[in-house]
Amino acid sequence: MTTVLTTEPIPALACHGLAKRYGDLVAVQDVGFAVAPGQAYGLLGPNGAGKTTTISMLVGLLRPDAGGVTVGGVDLAADPMRAKARLGYVPQEVALYPELTGRENLRFFGRLFGLPRRELPGRIEEVLDLVGLAERADSKLGTYSGGMRRRINIGAALLHRPDVLILDEPTVGVDPQSRNAILEGVERLVAGGMSLLYTSHYMEEVERVCDRVAIIDHGRIIADGTREELIALVGSHDKVELSLDGDVETALAKLRAVEGVLEGARTGGTSIRLITEGGRRLLPSLITAVDGCATVTATRVIEPDLEATFLHLTGSTLRD
């Protein structure tokens, strides 16, 4: 007889039952999830949802009222030194030295983390490449944009070769160009095998970077899964809005008969909203269908996204 043993890989980072109160305020309650090795895990929620409080407990800066954390299987409470050595943490705000260059700032952090002096120069070069700042490494930090400073923060967190990188809203307050550079850098790290925990209230970023997402609101995880699984909670149908010129009632009847159109209704004088399977792909057949009785003057396709899931689950928008 052969016995086949199936073993789940040890999560790069996991937590269970995390809870934190500030006085009467329950900031985090029963938060648990696991980030598999090489996975990019997103924590998506509005401001004040409890993301920073959760991260502070994950990195050992805040003691949970309940629950626990493991990093690569190492219990954070039992062996904090070993667990923390595997984590790279980029907080929302970091004090960098404006009078020092990017490279000198990294050297300072490398020494602070106790990296061996011999290894440090090579490690700094690697990290500068990873965050795309090799060319500006010898300029003073005071001349950097907000996004470039943030990339030095990320670099500092990578110096000790962590297994998991934790980013807390890394693009808040940075210009769109730097934001893109940060996202590209993060994508490169993930492609290279880094495990990632990424928090944001920007749905587009989490959708772009993460392959699994937990939605957090009022301190609780209210749903988690892949983007597709989360969107399926709302239903996967697209909405198509059409503005028409002509006989709108006849056009509506013809549109309802188009294959892929599930429902249709007038939403105003000359506007129609359709619920469809196929959304954008259907547009040519929709335009042809009304030929003879009306012309389509404007179209809008609304595809379901994580924002819609959040709205569906909480009744409010992420940017409230």
Ligand SMILES: Nc1ncnc2c1ncn2[C@@H]1O[C@H](COP(=O)(O)OP(=O)(O)OP(=O)(O)O)[C@@H](O)[C@H]1O
């Ligand atoms: N030190 C503290 N004392 C009291 N209340 C706090 C403290 N830190 C956070 N809170 C409260 O706990 C809740 C969760 O805050 P947290 O910072 O974790 O949310 P967040 O999702 O990270 O939002 P943001 O991105 O705005 O920081 C909020 O209501 C916040 O006001």
